[in-house]
Amino acid sequence: MSTVIDQSGGFSMATDYQTDEFTLFADALKALKSDTLDPLDADHGPAVIWKEVCQSKLEDQSLEMTSEQRESWSLERSTWQLVQMLYTDRTATVQSIDSKLANNPYLPPLNVVNLHLSQSQDLLELSTIRDWLHTCPSNTHPAEIRRGYWPYTKAAIKHYLQKQPHQSRDPTKSFGQSGLLHSMDPDAPLRSNARANSLRLDANQPSALVQNLDAVNDQGQLDHLDEEYDRAMVKTLYEYVRAGEINLALDFCRQCDHPWRAASLSGGRLFYDPVLSTLESDLAPFAQDEALNDTDPMDIIQNEPRPSFPYRPMNRSGCLNRKLWKSMCLHMASNKSLPTYEQALYGALAGEVNSVLPVCHTWEDHIWCYINSIFEDQVDQILDTTQMGYYWSHDCSFPRANDAEDSEDSDDSNDNDLPSSTPYRSSNPHASSNRKPNSASKPNIKLSLSKAFDKVLRSDIPFLSESARNPFHVAQMWLAINKINDLFTTFFNRLKSASQELTREHLSHLLRFFTHLILFLRSIDEPVDDEASNAIIRAYVQVLEAQNKHELIAFYVAELQQESGVETYARYLISIGPLADRQTRRTALLRALEHGLDLSRVACTAVKLTLQEITHVALEANSDHGLSRFSHQLTDKQKELIRSLEWLTIDSSTYLDALIQANSLVRYFLTAGHPNAAREVIRSMPTDLLSVIAKEKNLIEDSQVGDTFANVPNEILEFTQYRDFFHCLELHVQVNEVLSQRPMTSAPITEVQAFTEALKEICNQMHAAVVEILCSEWLQDIKMDFTQEEPQEAKPISTRRTEELSLIRNIYIPELIFRLHGALVDSGAYVTSNLRRALDLAVLVADESFKNYLEFLPTQNSKNHKMKDYLREIRLVTLMILKRSGTHPLKPIEKDK
DSSP, X not given: OEEEEOTTXXXXXXXXXXXXXXXXXXXXXXXXXXXXXXXXXXXXXXXXXXXXXXXXXXXXXXXXXXXXHHHHHHHHHHHHHHHHHHHHHHTSOOOOOOHHHHTOTTSOXXXXXXHHHHHOHXXXXXXXXXXXXXXXXXXXXXXXXXXXXXXXXXHHHHHHHHHOTTSOOOHHHHHHHHTBOSOOSTTHHHHHHHHHHHHTXXXXXXXXXXXXXXXXXXXXXXXXXXXXXXXXHHHHHHHHHHTTOHHHHHHHHHHTTOHHHHHHHGGGSBOBOHHHHTOOTTXXXXXXXXXXXXXXXXXXXXXXXXXXXXXXXXXXBSBTTHHXXXXXXXXXXXXXXXXXXXXXXXXXXXXXXXXXXXXXXXXXXXXXXXXXHHHHHHHHHHHHHOSTXXXXXXXXXXXXXXXXXXXXXXXXXGGGSSOOSSSOTTOSTTTTTTOOTTOSOOOOHHHHHHXXXXXXXXXXXXXXXXXXXXXXXXXXXXXHTTOHHHHHHHHHHTHHHHHHHSOHHHHHHHHHHHHHHHHHHHHTTOOXXXXXXXXXXXXXXXXXXXXXXXXXXXXXXXXSOHHHHHHHHHHHHHHTOTTSOHHHHHHHHHHHHHTTOOHHHHHHHHHHHHHHHHTTSOOOOOOBTTBOOSSOOOOHHHHHHHHHTHHHHSXXXXXXXXXXXXXXXXXXXXXXXOHHHHHHHHHHSOTTHHHHHHHOTTHHHHXXXXXXXXXXXXXXXXXXXXXXXXXXXXXXHHHHHHHTTOOOTTSOHHHHHHHHHHHHHHHHHXXXXXXXXXXXXXXXSOOOOTTSOOOGGGHHHHHHHHHHHHHHHHHHHHHHHHHHHHHHXXXXXXXXXXXXXXXXXXXXXXXXXXXXXXXXXXXXXXXXXXXXXXXXXXXXXXXXXHHHHSSOTTSOOOOOO
8 A cells, every 4th residue: 555646645555565554644744844735634635535444444454453553543543534634624624604694584594593503603513523423433233224114023923814714803802812013104113012011010100190181991012023123223214313324214115115204213404495595574474373383384485585486395405393393303212112122213313312322332433422402502592592483483484673671581590511321401492492592501512522521531431431531532622622732741640650651653653643633733723732742742752763764863853943953863874873874864864954954053953962961970990000001992971972963964064063073072081081082083084174164264154063162273273182182193103113123123224214214204204293283381381262252151161161172181191202212212222312302392382382291290189209210211311321331311412513
């Protein structure tokens, strides 16, 4: 299965099982961003596409899913459908009712309700939620269509009469003996059941037998096959009503030769007349005394001017006596003599609750039962309390001019928040004839919805309360009552516990759903909680990392707020690990640029986070006889630190940041006594690093590093001085390598001469390099730029840097001198002048111009007195010169004339 963009700019589902849901969901968002597609497009909107993805998962026979997985996909599919339906209504413009229509008492009830639906946002959403619940009913088991009216009972009666031709034709005697009904009218089974119930009453209640006189003479029952089919039939009819398919229910009744039952179900249709729908309020209303009780309302309307199109009574539809019909439905719903599903059928049509709940088996069924009742109650409120269509809802009577002085309805609105489970309050068709339009207090629809959901959530039925806590059902609840931010906040607060309570697969499923719900709402400019939504998206990015969907990570990170997005993607880059090759890192970093992320900030943040996480722990001491080992192998931790700088060397726009961070990392390694790692930092930098930076004079203004005192010249100078320092150490290594190849005592003179020349050359190079550093005030001229005031938050960084530079000089100036001194002394056996150089080096150390001797003195952090060690070395070399030449080493050397 895969998703491809068709010519219309939408999506079509294709068969490609290599394409997973992560990619399919992302493709819908990408199409939304790359096209002018309306997010609420009924055919190609993202919510529609995501619903289709869920449906395709359910239909995919190649996937082996557990019942929990299948339930999750089914619930997600239903939720995306609810999202599409609800937000299509919520983003639509609410229409206002024309003043002429608002005062039209002849407007048919269907038009009245439709106008209120278009005007009331809450009522429209309530209707939409009910319509949505119609699409997700329980499993249906429709009965077969069987022609004929109780065929088995009718055949049994005929057979009985044929066998008893001479018996009395009194049905109460003959049929009663056979156990069959003696009447074939639709109410016969009801009367028979009523009689049986009456006979079971206590003898102390004889009046109960007198209340149903017809029931006394009715006895018997339907043939068991007809009775079973009737039960299956009413169950099918209820399932049709539950699914919102009232027309299918009516057709089913007619095809089964039960037209009377179809008539009993269709009484809830609101009256509609196309002629009256066009009338306006400028028609003079009838006076109270002109509206005669025996006058057919249609006779009055027909006396009015006719419209231009031909009028036929068949154009009318619906029921004018809907109140009477509803009162009878409620009576049947409360009749315990009827089968359970028949009670539920008429209870559902009338908006009653108690008779429907026994046949509700799922969370959706229970919610539909309450919402259907709320909606029916709202329709009744509209018809009873509005001026529009007042003529039809109040028995052709109109309010007098002084009706405004009537007492107001004293019903408490809070009592109507949830529909009453008792019979309909207006079972008497005349009960509301004196109610003043718009006087009744209307219940708060959202409050009624909340109470309905809460009632199901707190149900004593274990499976129902557990189902109500399903994350998708919770999401549907918050969507319905339009408290979406509470949903995100709740889920965000439970993320930590959810990772322990739910399986990884289930949690990733929920994170994918919530992430795309957030992004969908943002696409239609719906406000969402930033903290919660960003946390959820970040968690989903971690899911993508675990699923190896690296090509999608930058796309979702770009949806975060700028600061959060940069840090999240930087952490993702860190998670790639130090073992990834440079090309893999380059590809991952450049994806940030493709999706609008600031590449420079992402790279800098990745390096910062790496350095912060790793440099908190001090490195192990690395020293050997007081001298740091320069050829020691790097540890994995050191390699990770060094490779973290690669993020800044992939693109030339971050070269300056790379330089600054490289200098910082070099200081970290050097202060810890790891010059070998510091040298690798310098080596890892591009060869054109300094030349590119030198060409860009203003790059420092765009740098996001934060060391505000570090300007370009000083950073370059510090870098080059580190490079000179490592060159000295490398020369010392080369001196030791040459010394390790010294000839044997029996070697030819030519070999000894070649060795001596090589040793002298490398010693000269090392001497020149070290002396240059000692005479250059190494790392002492790295000063702050005092031309601008330093921010307060940068002062600790500046202080730390100054301390680090001072510590580096304190460690490595003596070390360079000891290394050079040792090289000169060790080579003195072959190059005698090097011993004299070793003594001259002490003069440079003591030179007051450079004050290198200060680095030999003990500090607060180190109590080692390096000067004593150095003086001891000077004494030894003095003795060596005296021993070899017999000349006092301090005697001036005569210059050749």
